[in-house]
Amino acid sequence: MTAATTSARVPVTPGRSPVLRALSRPELGSVIGAVVIAAFFATQTDQFATSAGIANVLDVTATLGIMAVAVALLMIGGEFDLSAGVLTASTGLVTALLVDQLGVNIWEGIAWSLLFALTVGFLNGILVTRTRLPSFIVTLGTFFALQGVNVGVTKQLTDTVQVGGVDDAQGYAAARAVFASAATIGDGEFRVAILWWIVVAVLATLLLVRTKFGNWIFASGGAPASARSVGVPVGRTKILLFMTTATAAWLVGTISVVRLTSVQANVGLGEEFNYIIAAVIGGCLLTGGVGSAIGASIGALIYGMTQQGIVFAQWDNDWFPLFLGGMLLAAVLINTVVVRRRAEDSPG
Amino acid sequence: MKPELHPIDDIQAALDGEGDNLPESDVPPHTPLLEVRGLGKRYGGVTALQGINATVNSGEVTCVLGDNGAGKSTLIKILSGVVSYDQGQYLVAGKRVKFSSPRQALDRGIATVFQDLAVVPLMSIWRNFFLGSEPTRGFWPFRRLDVEHAQDVTVAELARFGLDVQDPHQPVGTLSGGERQCVAIARAVYFGARVLILDEPTASLGVKQAGMVIRHVVQARERGLGVIFITHNPRHAYPVGDRFIMLNHGAMVANVTREDIDLNDLTQLMSGGADLDELAHEVQEHHRGPAGAWKPG
Numbered sequence: 001m002t003a004a005t006t007s008a009r010v011p012v013t014p015g016r017s018p019v020l021r022a023l024s025r026p027e028l029g030s031v032i033g034a035v036v037i038a039a040f041f042a043t044q045t046d047q048f049a050t051s052a053g054i055a056n057v058l059d060v061t062a063t064l065g066i067m068a069v070a071v072a073l074l075m076i077g078g079e080f081d082l083s084a085g086v087l088t089a090s091t092g093l094v095t096a097l098l099v100d101q102l103g104v105n106i107w108e109g110i111a112w113s114l115l116f117a118l119t120v121g122f123l124n125g126i127l128v129t130r131t132r133l134p135s136f137i138v139t140l141g142t143f144f145a146l147q148g149v150n151v152g153v154t155k156q157l158t159d160t161v162q163v164g165g166v167d168d169a170q171g172y173a174a175a176r177a178v179f180a181s182a183a184t185i186g187d188g189e190f191r192v193a194i195l196w197w198i199v200v201a202v203l204a205t206l207l208l209v210r211t212k213f214g215n216w217i218f219a220s221g222g223a224p225a226s227a228r229s230v231g232v233p234v235g236r237t238k239i240l241l242f243m244t245t246a247t248a249a250w251l252v253g254t255i256s257v258v259r260l261t262s263v264q265a266n267v268g269l270g271e272e273f274n275y276i277i278a279a280v281i282g283g284c285l286l287t288g289g290v291g292s293a294i295g296a297s298i299g300a301l302i303y304g305m306t307q308q309g310i311v312f313a314q315w316d317n318d319w320f321p322l323f324l325g326g327m328l329l330a331a332v333l334i335n336t337v338v339v340r341r342r343a344e345d346s347p348g
Numbered sequence: 349m350k351p352e353l354h355p356i357d358d359i360q361a362a363l364d365g366e367g368d369n370l371p372e373s374d375v376p377p378h379t380p381l382l383e384v385r386g387l388g389k390r391y392g393g394v395t396a397l398q399g400i401n402a403t404v405n406s407g408e409v410t411c412v413l414g415d416n417g418a419g420k421s422t423l424i425k426i427l428s429g430v431v432s433y434d435q436g437q438y439l440v441a442g443k444r445v446k447f448s449s450p451r452q453a454l455d456r457g458i459a460t461v462f463q464d465l466a467v468v469p470l471m472s473i474w475r476n477f478f479l480g481s482e483p484t485r486g487f488w489p490f491r492r493l494d495v496e497h498a499q500d501v502t503v504a505e506l507a508r509f510g511l512d513v514q515d516p517h518q519p520v521g522t523l524s525g526g527e528r529q530c531v532a533i534a535r536a537v538y539f540g541a542r543v544l545i546l547d548e549p550t551a552s553l554g555v556k557q558a559g560m561v562i563r564h565v566v567q568a569r570e571r572g573l574g575v576i577f578i579t580h581n582p583r584h585a586y587p588v589g590d591r592f593i594m595l596n597h598g599a600m601v602a603n604v605t606r607e608d609i610d611l612n613d614l615t616q617l618m619s620g621g622a623d624l625d626e627l628a629h630e631v632q633e634h635h636r637g638p639a640g641a642w643k644p645g
Contacts, residue, residue, distance in 0.1 A: 015518035230480035231451040
């Protein structure tokens, strides 16, 4: 070591301090929002802060949360999936039709349903990466196609738009325990879906921040060309992310079909926007590269708390979409400002 | 041994006293690492590149100069594996290769730092440093990033290039342009690159930042890498270049060593010599003419 080299070592352009950076995390806005909303409904209504009230909120939140987390991973990877909502119905229908029409064991039906979901996810992914069309358009196509198949096939086979009789299937009791059981705590009935949601959120968080694949997700959405130039398989990463949202749709579809023992062919329509809204409220950037699974979960919680809170407060439920729209716009604005401050205020 | 550097403006100041603390490479200096013979590429009916002959040696900087559209980026894309060639030969360590992805080039020790594509701005310094080659520990399904190791290596490797990183979690987007290039260069060197291709690394930078990048070019050379330095600025190329390859309209118009040429000739050659003379002549003509000739209309 010579004096020259020592003196030549220069500190890099400083970033924001760790404290300031923590304050500019995109989840922060959603955490504050969640606390404010919880405090509001807890003080304004009698049911909200009770065991039953919490169980009610979490019931709505859990399935939305599972989807929001998967959609958040996909959005961080730079893509959208508009077919995810309809796919929750498709997967439920596959299971129900196999059980009802062919009399297979419910676990077999659930396995075929998973295979079906993975195929749809793979097709979405391969279409988006091969054609380089916006995923918004490609999955809109899948959305309509699935919607048509859901109703068309169901009508063909059952002459109605509903498939039932799932509870008569072999193995239903075990499936119910895994996907649709509930535990009573106080006077609230807590659904097992809540556990699934927590497991999905924790796994997704570990995947994002502690694995190689997580690193690739951020890079594929944040700067795909740069990622490709250092050897990240961007196309493969995105295909796997579409298969992840499809798998989440299968889980939610299965939870729903086992719990209700029947499926309507037209459920799930419009749900895809709720997943995206929850992910965005939780800090996901629409342009990719930024977001978190925890944020998406909090976004889902805000959705669930508000929807149930309005019921508890006995307000007119028609006002809920207005709140949702306002919340979405506010979240997008906050996210954009936060990210701009995080990365684009560099000198030179 | 340090080659003599020619004094050029501020860049010279930035070069002083650099490269002394870097270890020697396992490849002896001046060994051919990469060679192209009669290399060419056509896009549809358009010839983008033809008849390129060049050798890149270890411990040397090969500068590729040319104006916009001269074929520089096509050459780089072929060398780095982004596109394939359709004429001639491309040899790495004496063996013919035809890459179909940047990953294959990387595996053969050829790393490229693309202009503006060097890093992912929103990701942290350490995540960028290891992107695509992340260290992991544990067994599947518990295999996870070795975060501590990755952060330690990032800080240590950047320190060797003279950058003092306090917090490896800092997003790369908050670094200056020169520092970002440095992260990309240090990364390529750490992952065992034999050949480092730098695509216009100084193009959008100010004098001070450009000086910093050129200093890193020298450091990479001192570590025994063969550096290919693409630029359209002869003032950036001349202080560090051992060999200069000039492209014009997809063809190689010159391939000279530093001994054969000085900065003025290089600049002249670079800007298409004759054209520049003509321009200078025209400007003089205008000045000599009557003042009224300048009025529009």
